[in-house]
Amino acid sequence: MRREExxxxxxxxxxxxxxxxxxAAAKLGISQSTLSQIVKRLEERLGVLxxxxxxxxxxxxxxGKRLLATLGPTLRELDQSIEMLAEFRETPAGTIRITSVEHAARTILSPAIAKLLPQYPGLNVEIFIDYSLADVVADNFDAGVRLGSQVAKDMIAVRISPDIAMAIVGSPDYLRLRGAPLEPNELTEHRCINLRLPTSNKLYxxxxxxxxxxxxxxxxxxxTYNSIDLILDAALAGVGLGLLPLDQVQAHLDRGVLVSVLDVFVPPLPGYYLYYANRRLNSxxxxxxxxxxRYRGEPAAEG
Known part of the structure; x- marks a missing residue:
């Protein structure tokens, strides 16, 4: 089919x-007489009124109705295809606001953003640290980051990390004083450092x-703290045992200033997911x- 057709x-x-x-002529930006001639020419070519x-x-x-039944969807699909091509010309710019827990922000978001921003000078990213399960729509966030088990079913979720290895740790001085627990039920004899969750106000x-x-x-x-950084500081100070991400305490374990206990009883947590409300609204x-x-590896097997 030719372009003029x-x-x-x-x-x-x-x-x-x-x-x-x-x-119609006003919408197309042509004269009424020209438009009338175009339609007449089309009718003559097709041989029907x-x-x-x-x-x-x-x-x-x-x-005409029979032709419109096919023509309408075809033209809409063509318009959508042209809009999709426009996306390739668009330089990513603007501000993206993400709510996240601090561990995910430090270990996943910050390293990725540090690599990304130099490529797009017009792009800005704001990270808000918050343990509550933010309503990304009501709170005006573009997305949130939480563990997979915490993401609401009506959200679109993209995995951004493997499963998270955890460890129960304490200082050598604390363990010399209290002894190392060998079974989970022995934790009742220990001072454990708690994390309070802001959404429910319950202890984790x-x-x-x-x-x-x-x-x-x-x-x-x-x-009790509402920050895992403070829990780590307290464990290092000999306050008690803390449950923390392994990557946050590994350097301290390697230096011997912290010791892990009950390793075989500590499973990994499900990985972090980026969640957001509606795919069609994405810039x-x-x-x-x-x-x-986006995490491109295989989820870690449960330990």
Whole structure:
């Protein structure tokens, strides 16, 4: 089909939509007489009458309706394809706001963003540290980062990390004084450092593998924080035992200033996911951020 034939079909479609040569001509930016000639030329080429003209209105004939049934979706699909091509010309720019817990922000978001930003000078990323399960729509965030088990079912979720190895750790001085627990039930004899969750205001239960299943164990101690950085500081100071991501304590374990206990009872946590509300609302800036964060490895097996 030649270019002018496609243009004639598109002009007929506008006339049929507007049911007026005057309105259609204004929308197309051409004169009414020129538009009338285009439709007449199309009718002559096809050998059928496409629109019924009266002094008051314009309406598609049965043949015109049959053509519109196919033509309408085809033209819409063509418009969408052209819009998709425009995305390739668009330089990602703007501000992306993400709410995250501090561990994910430090270990995943910050390293990825540090590599991404130099490539896109017009891109800005704001990270907000928050343990509550933020409503990304109501709180005006583009996305949030939480563990897979915490993401609402109606959210679109993209995995951005493997499963997270965990460790229960304490200082050598604390363990010399209290002894190292050998079974999970012995934690009742220890001072454990708790994490308080802001959303529920409850203390975080330690997930431990007991009897072949994962059990949430409530622990007690004199110190409670709402930050894992402070829990690490407290463990280093000999306050008690803390449950922390292994990558956060590995350097301290290697130096011998912390010791891990109950290793065989500590399973990994499910990995982090980036979650957001609606795929159709994504800008090119958001897409490049998602692509930079996307985890491309295999999820770690449960330990």
């Amino acid at each position: 496609i243009a004639d079909l598109a002009a007929f479609h506008v006339v049929a939509e507007q049911r007026s040569f005057t309105k 496409l629109v019924a003209r009266t002094t008051r209105s314009v309406a598609p004939t049965e043949a 239960a330690w997930n431990l593998k007991i009897g072949g299943r994962i059990v949430g164990v409530s622990v007690e101690g004199q110190a 090119s800036a958001f897409r490049v951020v998602v692509d930079a964060l």
